[in-house]
Amino acid sequence: MTASRPFADEVRDVADQYPESRSAVLPALRMAQERHGGWLPPEAFVEVGEALDLTPAYCKAVASFYDMFHLAPVGKHLIEVCTNICCGLRGAQSVLDAFEAELGVMPGETTRDGEITLRAVECIGGCGWPTVVALDDYHRLNVGPEDVPAIVQEVRDGE
Amino acid sequence: MASDPGPIVVLDGADDHDLTKLSEYQAAGGYAQLERARAMEPGAIVEELNTANLRGRGGAFFPVGRKMQFIPPKEQIPKPHYVCVNADESEPGTFKDREIMQRVPHRLIEGSLIAAHAIDSQHVFIYIRGEYLREFEILREALDEGRAAGLFGDVTIVLHRGAGAYICGEESGLLESLEGKRGQARSRPPFPAISGLYASPTLINNVETVATIPKVLELGGAEYAKLGAPPESTGTRLFCVSGNVVKGGNYELPMGITIREVIYGLAGGIPEGRELKAVIPGGSSMPILTPDQIDTPLEHDALRALDTFLGAAAVIVVDERACMVQLGLRVAQFYMHESCGKCTPCREGTRWMVQILEAVEAGQASHDELDLLLDVCDRILGKCLCPLGDAAAMPVASYVVKFRDEFRRHVDEGACPFGGESSLEGLFAPVDQHSHHPVVEEGVPA
Numbered sequence: 063m064t065a066s067r068p069f070a071d072e073v074r075d076v077a078d079q080y081p082e083s084r085s086a087v088l089p090a091l092r093m094a095q096e097r098h099g100g101w102l103p104p105e106a107f108v109e110v111g112e113a114l115d116l117t118p119a120y121c122k123a124v125a126s127f128y129d130m131f132h133l134a135p136v137g138k139h140l141i142e143v144c145t146n147i148c149c150g151l152r153g154a155q156s157v158l159d160a161f162e163a164e165l166g167v168m169p170g171e172t173t174r175d176g177e178i179t180l181r182a183v184e185c186i187g188g189c190g191w192p193t194v195v196a197l198d199d200y201h202r203l204n205v206g207p208e209d210v211p212a213i214v215q216e217v218r219d220g221e
Numbered sequence: 222m223a224s225d226p227g228p229i230v231v232l233d234g235a236d237d238h239d240l241t242k243l244s245e246y247q248a249a250g251g252y253a254q255l256e257r258a259r260a261m262e263p264g265a266i267v268e269e270l271n272t273a274n275l276r277g278r279g280g281a282f283f284p285v286g287r288k289m290q291f292i293p294p295k296e297q298i299p300k301p302h303y304v305c306v307n308a309d310e311s312e313p314g315t316f317k318d319r320e321i322m323q324r325v326p327h328r329l330i331e332g333s334l335i336a337a338h339a340i341d342s343q344h345v346f347i348y349i350r351g352e353y354l355r356e357f358e359i360l361r362e363a364l365d366e367g368r369a370a371g372l373f374g375d376v377t378i379v380l381h382r383g384a385g386a387y388i389c390g391e392e393s394g395l396l397e398s399l400e401g402k403r404g405q406a407r408s409r410p411p412f413p414a415i416s417g418l419y420a421s422p423t424l425i426n427n428v429e430t431v432a433t434i435p436k437v438l439e440l441g442g443a444e445y446a447k448l449g450a451p452p453e454s455t456g457t458r459l460f461c462v463s464g465n466v467v468k469g470g471n472y473e474l475p476m477g478i479t480i481r482e483v484i485y486g487l488a489g490g491i492p493e494g495r496e497l498k499a500v501i502p503g504g505s506s507m508p509i510l511t512p513d514q515i516d517t518p519l520e521h522d523a524l525r526a527l528d529t530f531l532g533a534a535a536v537i538v539v540d541e542r543a544c545m546v547q548l549g550l551r552v553a554q555f556y557m558h559e560s561c562g563k564c565t566p567c568r569e570g571t572r573w574m575v576q577i578l579e580a581v582e583a584g585q586a587s588h589d590e591l592d593l594l595l596d597v598c599d600r601i602l603g604k605c606l607c608p609l610g611d612a613a614a615m616p617v618a619s620y621v622v623k624f625r626d627e628f629r630r631h632v633d634e635g636a637c638p639f640g641g642e643s644s645l646e647g648l649f650a651p652v653d654q655h656s657h658h659p660v661v662e663e664g665v666p667a
Contacts (some may be wrong), residue, residue: 146551151650
């Protein structure tokens with residue numbers, strides 16, 4: 063967490079771009095999620111709400127609609143495997159299986175050391191280059207099960 | 222294979238130059254059309270787009286010029302007018318806007334600014350899906366460069382990141398989301414042209430559509446209209462080719478190329494000489510086609526005649542190893558996951574579809590339930606606030622109708638006839654993930 067500027071000021075700078083400040087709720091939730099270690103604890107909704115003059119309940123209701131906001135703790139890193147049909151037709155399940163084996167967790171779970179959360183995700187838009195895997199939101203294309211150990215090592219070393 | 226693949230329009234120059242850089246884009250003639258457009262009357266720009274018959278590339282195929290003409294003059298509705306660029310590309314099978322933003326971001330920006338001039342707007346929002354982080358960064362950099370060079374005039378462009386919701390690619394869901402709400406579909410009318418963003422007149426167009434605008438002006442509407450399959454399907458599309466092909470990827474081609482040419486020409490055919498089983502012509506929401514239909518040109522009228530659509534030009538190739546019940550189940554699971562929940566036919570119908578398809582796949586359904594599945598699809602189709610319900614019902618119904626024998630075999634044999642060997646066997650869907658909770662250990666805030 064940076065001590066440089068108050069969170070509310072940073073949020074209000076973003077909100078100034080929009081005709082109505084409520085439009086900044088998604089960017090603000092993203093900023094809050096980054097400050098809170100990748101997820102949104104209850105106090106995050108209070109902070110965002112105070113900055114944008116919204117209730118915490120409203121902020122949580124919005125956050126809960128979107129897949130990229132996490133309402134429970136996640137690992138320091140996210141590994142997300144697309145299992146929609148285009149990747150699926152080309153072996154996405156074997157890639158997901160390989161990550162499960164390598165990390166020792168099921169989709170939706172976090173490794174015991176708190177480092178990595180594994181998720182299956184819906185189409186992230188790289189269908190021509192299956193399987194698509196997002197590593198902290200940066201996409202890796204053409205991933206096969208044989209690539210998985212090296213990817214996990216890379217994510218762990220990325221710290 | 223067809224001889225000349227035809228002209229490249231949207232990605233023009235991107236193979237030879239790094240068009241993400243403003244200097245290179247300008248050296249290639251970039252932003253010249255913006256300058257020209259600003260010297261034109263807005264009505265003349267709209268006329269040029271109508272002459273070109275430029276249609277929306279996001280899936281709905283609506284004429285762009287007409288959409289602009291729906292925006293009332295400011296004297297009539299004295300509010301700011303907005304331009305929203307829909308960069309929330311989320312339809313499974315579609316990944317073209319991603320390449321446009323990666324390789325020709327300035328062409329998108331130039332198109333946005335021309336569109337803004339055409340409807341007398343000073344406010345552009347680009348709504349980009351949250352999952353496109355790299356594309357967001359490229360676009361942000363291009364915007365910074367363009368802004369610093371003073372190209373925007375009195376127009377502000379705000380780049381807005383989504384946060385993971387397919388429905389925000391639907392125009393009213395996008396507007397709700399951009400207003401800081403849950404991205405749930407709006408009831409229409411009023412349409413966005415009258416009451417869109419912040420209840421003001423709003424033009425919403427897809428990335429590819431907007432990025433085509435500068436080239437339409439450059440070529441002239443009449444010349445552009447000669448490309449592709451006129452009079453209805455003019456110009457090029459970025460065909461997104463995926464599934465069981467040797468070389469998947471985006472191919473920019475004039476509309477009218479046949480499915481066969483795309484699969485067996487450009488994409489190198491199906492690996493290991495396997496047989497084609499089916500093709501989805503426009504993204505996962507579109508009714509499926511069978512191998513006897515692949516000589517169909519990829520253009521609006523020809524596909525309409527086969528009761529399907531070009532959609533977002535996403536060609537998904539399915540080979541003989543895929544179980545069609547599993548394909549239908551996975552498609553239904555996706556739309557169930559992405560249903561915004563606002564209207565009943567979609568919210569309940571997609572769940573019901575998943576339940577029936579699970580039973581069929583498990584060999585626990587009766588023949589009556591195949592009819593029930595079609596009935597459920599019928600009760601969704603055309604009865605929802607937005608096209609998401611249709612997006613689930615149309616493809617699944619087409620699988621049942623066109624592969625009825627395969628569905629029947631599941632019932633008759635009391636099991637999947639693929640015996641665990643389908644290419645989609647056991648495919649995990651994120652909708653089943655929500656019951657899992659992360660293991661909370663030390664180092665992770667609880």
